[in-house]
Amino acid sequence: MKILIAAFSLLILTSVEPAAKPNSPSNREENQNCFRCHSMSTLSYRDTTTGIIKSLSVSPEEFYNSNHKDLECIDCHSKDFQTFPHNAKLKNENLYCLDCHKDEPKFKQFHFESIEKEFKQSIHYQKLGNKFTCFDCHDPHSFEIHARISKDIKGTILYDNSICLNCHENNFKIKYLSGKILPSLYTAHSWLPHINLHWQSVRCIDCHTSPNTPGVSHAILPKGKAVKNCVECHSKNSLLLQTLYKFESKRSRNKEGFLNAVILNNSYVIGATRNYYLNLLSFIIFGLTLIALSFHGFLRIKSKKRKLK
Amino acid sequence: MKMKINLKPFLKKWYGKITAVIAGLALILLIGMMAMPSFFEWYTGVKNAPLTYGSSKKLTDEQFEETAKKITYNERLEKAEEITKGENNDFTRSVKIQMLMNTPSFYRDTKFKHIAYFRKAGIRQYKGPETCLECHKTMKVHESDGTIKKVNTLNDVVNSVHFEFQRMAPGFSTYGFNGKRVNSKGRPIPVGKIDRACGIPGSFSWTGWAVLVKTYPNGKDKPAVMRSEGCGQCHIGGSYDPATEKMMPGGVIPAETKEGIDCLICHSQNYDMNYKYVIKDKVGYRWNQDRTMEAAMSVTIPTNKNCLNCHQHNMGGDVYQYNVAAKSLGYKNQRILHGGAKRGNPFSSEDDVHAAAGLQCLDCHVPEGHKIPRGVKGTDLVANDLPNRKVDCENCHTSAPHTKNKLEDVILNGHVNRIACETCHITSLQNSSVVLRDWVHPTWDKEDGMYVPTDILRSGKPDVGITYLWFNGNGTFLANALGNNPNHTDKYNPLMDQLVTINNPQALKEVKQNIMSDFGMTSQQADEYMKSFTNTLSQLSPSMIEKRKEVIKTFLVKLENMGQSKIYPFKLFNAYMYEDMSNQGPFGAMILPFDYPTYYETGNSLAAMKKAIENPIVKRMYQLPFKEYMMDDFMHYFGVSTWSDVYPIDSKGNLRNIEPHWMRQFGTLMINHGIKKDGLSCESCHSPNGILDFAKLGYSPERVKDLTHLKDLKYFTKSKL
Structure with a gap:
């Protein structure tokens, strides 16, 4: 049981050195020792008080796609986990x-x-x-x-x-x-x-x-x-701009400049003009209309002048 | 007053014409429907007639009460004994027991509720389904999604696999050698019991439904003893023939056949299997059944006893020592017991941990009305009432079944994703499990006084009778497990490897001894004979082998890589049988049935086979409508482009194109019962000579070395599992 808890705490992460190593073979090689058992997707036990299934499994595929992919297991977990069976004391590892x-x-x-x-x-x-x-x-x-x-x-x-x-x-x-x-x-x-x-x-x-x-x-x-309150999102100053679309609008501001972000931020229904290309299209249509209008005005003025003559 | 209806103007109108055409078609349909049963009988040689059973006798009120006392006796006794446990004086106790047992409330308080129902309704004779249907015309069915549906009880039974012999619906976990899932697309064909690729030709139910066999247990010069044989002993439908009407388009089950349904074999706790024997009447041979009032009065929801009346036959086997039904062979014409067990994984409290725990079959196989699920996985072509309903260990045991919370348990739970529970927890099968059966060369069974197929290898041991394969829940059309190592290797290829050979030296030695003594062969002859099953592919021509490889590559690899595979145990089976070589493919040929009496009585397997294929329905199979309707599609699944309608008997009555062969690969039968609490130990697999051949299971050489020489194994073996 002690070993179990120790093993379970493997799931929990602590700090030794958050050094960002490259995703090198050495990290994979080291981790392979742990993954020998802990990659078994059903490695688990039933908690004796609650009956809940506690998983001790770490999916290598998920791990090597995660933000912590460059770490070795023992960067966070105690080095003592390298010995097997794990020392019972390790169950108290508090990460x-x-x-x-x-x-x-x-x-x-x-x-x-x-x-x-x-x-x-x-x-x-x-x-x-x-x-x-x-x-x-x-x-x-x-x-x-x-x-x-x-x-x-x-x-x-x-x-x-x-x-x-x-x-x-x-x-x-x-x-x-x-x-x-x-x-x-x-x-x-x-x-x-x-x-x-x-x-x-x-x-x-x-x-x-x-x-x-x-x-x-x-x-x-x-x-x-x-x-x-519906209006908190469904309004001009939608709450979602500070939450869900926070990074999106920041990013688009960096990418497409302030103008697009301003227009985005003032949209009424969330999701209506989240598309960069639609925005671009509306700019083009707007610009074209403007050009057409001014051309039309130009012609009108010109023809009026001619009539006056 | 006289009214004359003149139809002529009406018929001249366009709508009149349409009405006339519709009426005409309806009339033809009506006539067709009325003529269908007679046509079916004429076409197939199937017989139907009203059925009577001698055991259905009317009781007087006094007899009824006597019977009620009799069938509640044990219940009342147990209860009274429990209450009087504290009484030390034996005589006083016996008096008390007597008093209690005869107390009215003790009579009333019984699990046999139908005693009271029958008493009140005045039912004193059990006449078969009609008696049940008086009250149970409809029934409520709890479906898995929680809804409750009201259904017609008789239809519910007639459309369940326990009555039917075939299914045209999808829902099979079987894939043809053409890569197609059976009946999932295109025109469905009837598949199931009637045509599954089973290695036991007797299961060709048309030709072996109900027969009487003359046997000579006291010597051939002494009078013959009649024995009963045939598929009908286990099938609640059918009368003189199996109820296969619905395999024909527009086919209907005749009322007489429905009257033959044996409700009580599944529902009665006092069903007397001694009534199960073959009787002969004016029309022909059929199976008798227990229709006594005693049996009817003790109906309940089916218990293990009911299911095992039939199912112990293909689980523990007929000769399994705890097969209860096999102890009551019949008041006359006793049923023939089959020596070799199909699976040898019995469900009995002696050999299965769940049975010992008092679990009922229906606890795992949770029914919906009369539809009973067999689980979503399966290698064979047996129809499934509820193909999407899981019957898995995990349903109860969760994905973390080992709960002692020792280091081993955690690691064992880790295995669950790769290793099926059965792999460790079925440690062996019954020794009577037949692995190699030669139907072509029967031997004389002195005890029963008849010729029986020769089982040249019986074994319930891992590596001989049991093999271990990757399994994703699906099987081929010839009952071979489909699956692959999750590394999706191309090294794992059981249809060219594990399943085409038998090479356990111990087993081979045993087989050789058996055939030398059974067939009187010399060592050299025995070696020659053994070639065909130690290397089943030796029976195929080089071009057929090429074709086989091609089919595996084009169709099967894809199927093997589907879904999630785990290592499962499978009972191996192969049989030597006559085959119609006009219909041969790279995985096998059409297996031909035997006529039971000829086979058992004369031991002339060739004559028995010839007699069986003279059966009208087998002839029909080689004719045009059948070919188009069913056989061509059937052969597609078989991996053959078309069904050859060359009937194996020519116009002069000579056999043609028939050869005896072993199946081109061993069949793999799923085993799920006979579960032991203590499974195999770690070293059973993780050692150089373990029961799992990791290399053949598609692991790389480095991984094989790792798995067979686990350096940490010593930490787990301290406490042996």
């Missing part, structure tokens, strides 16, 4: 994202300090305290930053929402964490028109976090404080 990610200039853009602050304010931490950790949402072995780099908003929505649904669609887990059984997501959102369409088009956190944040908001609000 925390910020051990690596704090005060590192390289990670400044991600605002980990504010994430930490926001997390402490979030309903998850408020209600569950230390029972709830980063790893309950983010598996460091498959973690990818998505919203910042993705061109595919739908993909980001799917990725981000699956993090929430992992627990919130699974009352077994919720009960394990909170002791409560929550109503189904459909019941809880029964007031929302076009539920499925909304879920495909916005992220849970777009309504359920406070938007005033430098990075991705981690301050999950209590139910009562979530966005419920």
